[in-house]
Amino acid sequence: xxxxxxxxxxxxxxxxxxxxxxxxxxxxxxxxxxxxxxxxxxxxxxxxxxxxxxxxxxxxxxxxxxxxxxxxxxxxxxxxxxxxxxxxxxxxxxxxxxxxxxxxxxxxxxxxxxxxxxxxxxxxxxxxxxxxxxxxxxxxxxxxxxxxxxxxxxxxxxxxxxxxxxxxxxxxxxxxxxxxxxxxxxxxxxxxxxxxxxxxxxxxxxxxxxxxxxxxxxxxxxxxxxxxxxxxxxxxxxxxxxxxxxxxxxxxxxxxxxxxxxxxxxxxxxxx
Amino acid sequence: xxxxxxxxxxxxxxxxxxxxxxxxxxxxxxxxxxxxxxxxxxxxxxxxxxxxxxxxxxxxxxxxxxxxxxxxxxxxxxxxxxxxxxxxxxxxxxxxxxxxxxxxxxxxxxxxxxxxxxxxxxxxxxxxxxxxxxxxxxxxxxxxxxxxxxxxxxxxxxxxxxxxxxxxxxxxxxxxxxxxxxxxxxxxxxxxxxxxxxxxxxxxxxxxxxxxxxxxxxxxxxxxxxxxxxxxxxxxxxxxxxxxxxxxxxxxxxxxxxxxxxxxxxxxxxxx
Numbered sequence: 001x002x003x004x005x006x007x008x009x010x011x012x013x014x015x016x017x018x019x020x021x022x023x024x025x026x027x028x029x030x031x032x033x034x035x036x037x038x039x040x041x042x043x044x045x046x047x048x049x050x051x052x053x054x055x056x057x058x059x060x061x062x063x064x065x066x067x068x069x070x071x072x073x074x075x076x077x078x079x080x081x082x083x084x085x086x087x088x089x090x091x092x093x094x095x096x097x098x099x100x101x102x103x104x105x106x107x108x109x110x111x112x113x114x115x116x117x118x119x120x121x122x123x124x125x126x127x128x129x130x131x132x133x134x135x136x137x138x139x140x141x142x143x144x145x146x147x148x149x150x151x152x153x154x155x156x157x158x159x160x161x162x163x164x165x166x167x168x169x170x171x172x173x174x175x176x177x178x179x180x181x182x183x184x185x186x187x188x189x190x191x192x193x194x195x196x197x198x199x200x201x202x203x204x205x206x207x208x209x210x211x212x213x214x215x216x217x218x219x220x221x222x223x224x225x226x227x228x229x230x231x232x233x234x235x236x237x238x239x240x241x242x243x244x245x246x247x248x249x250x251x252x253x254x255x256x257x258x259x260x261x262x263x264x265x266x267x268x269x270x271x272x
Numbered sequence: 273x274x275x276x277x278x279x280x281x282x283x284x285x286x287x288x289x290x291x292x293x294x295x296x297x298x299x300x301x302x303x304x305x306x307x308x309x310x311x312x313x314x315x316x317x318x319x320x321x322x323x324x325x326x327x328x329x330x331x332x333x334x335x336x337x338x339x340x341x342x343x344x345x346x347x348x349x350x351x352x353x354x355x356x357x358x359x360x361x362x363x364x365x366x367x368x369x370x371x372x373x374x375x376x377x378x379x380x381x382x383x384x385x386x387x388x389x390x391x392x393x394x395x396x397x398x399x400x401x402x403x404x405x406x407x408x409x410x411x412x413x414x415x416x417x418x419x420x421x422x423x424x425x426x427x428x429x430x431x432x433x434x435x436x437x438x439x440x441x442x443x444x445x446x447x448x449x450x451x452x453x454x455x456x457x458x459x460x461x462x463x464x465x466x467x468x469x470x471x472x473x474x475x476x477x478x479x480x481x482x483x484x485x486x487x488x489x490x491x492x493x494x495x496x497x498x499x500x501x502x503x504x505x506x507x508x509x510x511x512x513x514x515x516x517x518x519x520x521x522x523x524x525x526x527x528x529x530x531x532x533x534x535x536x537x538x539x540x541x542x543x544x
Contacts, residue, residue, distance in 0.1 A: 005293050007293070012289065012293060013289075014289070015292060015293040015294065016292045016293075016366075017284065017285075017286070017289040017290065017291075017292075018289065018291065018292060018293035019289075019290065019291035019292070019293065019295060019298060020287060020288045020289075020290060020291070021277050021279070021284060021287040021288075021290035021291065021383075021385065022287065023291065023298060024425075025298045026291060026295060026297045026298040026361070026363075026419075027305070027361070027419070027421075028301070028419065028420075028421035028422065028424070028425050029300070029301030029419055029420050029421060029422055030421070030422060030425050033299070035369070060422065060425075060426065061426075061429055085369065087369060089298070089299070091298075092425075096387075097307070097357065097359060097387045098428075098453075099421060099424040099425045099427075099428040099452060099453060100425075100428035100429065101425065101428075101429055103432070111293075113293065115368075115369045133412055134410060134412065135410070136408030136409055136410035136413070136444075136472070137408050137409065137444050138406060138407070138408035138423065138444055139444075140405055140406065140423070140426065141408070141422060141423070146422055147298075147299070147300065147301055147422075148300075148301050148420035148421070148422045149299075149300035149301060149302070149371060149420070150300065150301055150302060150332065150413060150418055150419075150420045151410065151412070151413070152300070152371040153296075153300050153302050153332075153364075153371045153372075153373065154332070154333075154412065155371075156370075156371040156372035156373075157333055157372065157373055160375065172408075172409055172410055172411075180371060181370075181371060200408070
C-alpha cells in the first residue's frame with residue numbers, strides 16, 4: 001500500500017507500525033469512514049463527505065473530530081495532489097477490552113490517507129452481476145458509512161472477472177439495495193428511482209448530488225423500496241460512487257440496456 | 273490498556289504503534305476473534321476456541337494461521353499467567369484500498385494479547401435488561417465471532433447502571449438472540465432451551481459446553497427459535513460467556529426468577 005498517512009495529525013514513522021493495539025476500529029469496527037476523489041489538489045464534494053462523517057459519528061455516539069483539525073490534515077495531503085483518493089477514518093479511539101465504550105474517555109482516532117487515483121477508464125457502460133451475499137437489515141446502522149463492512153468484502157470476493165464493473169446486492173428480504181461500493185439508479189417511464197435505504201446501504205455522497213442535479217435538469221427522482229423486477233422495467237440503469245463517478249450499465253445477466261442519456265447528462269452536470 | 277501483546281509472533285516496541293495502517297481488520301472489520309479465560313497458565317476450552325476461530329476464517333475465506341504458530345504465541349503469553357483473559361484476533365491481513373481481498377496475497381494478521389482477569393465476583397444471580405439495539409439478520413455471518421461488532425457496542429452503550437449484569441438482544445424481527453456478550457438459556461418444564469442462532473448471534477464456546485454438560489446430567493436441551501414471551505414461561509434463566517462463566521438471572525424488568533439449580537449444577541460440572 002503506497003499511501004501518505006496522517007494519524008491524529010502525525011505521520012507514522014513506519015506504516016507497518018501505525019495504529020494502537022487497543023484501537024476500537026480494529027477490535028470492533030467501531031467507527032466510520034469516507035473515500036473521496038481528489039483532482040488538482042481539490043477534494044470533490046468535501047463538505048458532503050465531512051457532513052456524512054459527522055452524521056455517522058453522531059449516530060454511533062462517537063465524538064467527531066474538530067473540523068479544523070480534519071481539514072488541516074486533508075489540506076496537507078491534498079495540497080500537492082494532482083489526482084488521488086482521500087480516505088478518512090474516524091474511530092471511537094483506543095480503549096480497554098470490552099464492547100462498552102468508556103464515557104467521555106475516548107479520544108477519537110483521526111486517520112487520513114491519500115492513495116493513488118484509480119486508473120482512468122474510458123467512459124463506457126459497465127456490466128453488472130448479482131451478488132449472492134445479502135445485506136442484513138438494521139435501521140440503526142442504515143445509511144451511514146461505518147466500518148462493519150464484511151458483507152461488502154464477501155460480496156466483492158464473489159467474482160474476479162474484470163469485465164464485470166460492479167455487483168448488485170439485495171438485502172436478506174430480497175429488496176434491491178445497491179452495488180457493493182455504489183448506489184444504483186434506474187429510469188422507469190422517465191422517472192429516476194433509487195432505493196430508499198431505510199434498512200441498509202450507504203447514503204452515497206454522489207447519490208445525493210445526483211438527486212439534486214436531476215431535479216435541476218427537470219427529472220423527477222423517487223427514493224423508494226425497489227426489487228429486482230424493477231430492473232426489468234428500467235430503460236436505463238447506472239451506479240454512482242464518489243471516486244468512480246457515474247457509470248451507466250449495459251448488462252445484468254439476461255438484461256440489456258442501451259440507453260445512457262440520463263447518466264451522461266448527470267455526469268456532465270456534475271463533471272464526473 | 274495494560275496487555276501483553278504479540279503481533280505475528282512479535283512484541284511491538286510500543287503498543288501505540290502496533291498495527292499496520294493497511295490492516296483490513298481496521299478498515300473493514302475483516303476478521304474474527306476469540307476471548308478465553310486463563311487460570312493457572314491454562315486456557316480454558318482452548319481447543320473449542322481455536323476450532324471456532326478456524327471455522328470463522330473458513331466462512332470468511334481467510335487463510336487461518338498455522339495452529340502451531342498460534343499455540344506458540346498463546347503459550348508464551350499464558351505460561352506465567354495465574355489469571356487473565358486471552359484475546360486472539362485473526363484478520364485477513366493488510367492490503368491495498370478496496371473491499372475486494374487480493375487472492376492468495378494476504379498474510380493473515382495474528383494478534384494475541386493477554387489482559388488482566390476481570391475482578392472476581394461473588395456467585396450471585398444478575399439482573400438483565402432489554403436492549404433497544406437490534407441485531408440484523410444475515411445467515412452468512414451468523415454463529416461466527418467476526419469483527420463487525422457495532423451492534424454489540426451500541427447495545428452496551430445503552431446502560432451504565434452497574435447493577436445490571438447483562439442486556440438481552442432481539443433480532444430485527446423480534447426473535448430472542450442472547451446477551452450483548454453471552455448466550456442465553458431458559459428452563460421450561462424441565463427442558464433447557466437456547467436460541468438456535470440461525471440468523472445472527474455467536475455460537476458461544478461455553479454455550480456448546482453447557483449443551484454437552486446438560487446432556488451428561490440427563491437434562492434435555494433444545495436449540496430453537498425463541499421469543500421474549502418464552503422468558504415469561506421460564507422457571508430459570510441464565511447466560512453464558514467463556515470469560516464470565518455461567519450467570520443465573522434473577523430479574524428482567526417485571527420478570528423474576530428465584531430458581532438457580534440448573535445453572536449451579538452446570539457450573540459445578542464445568543467448573544465455571
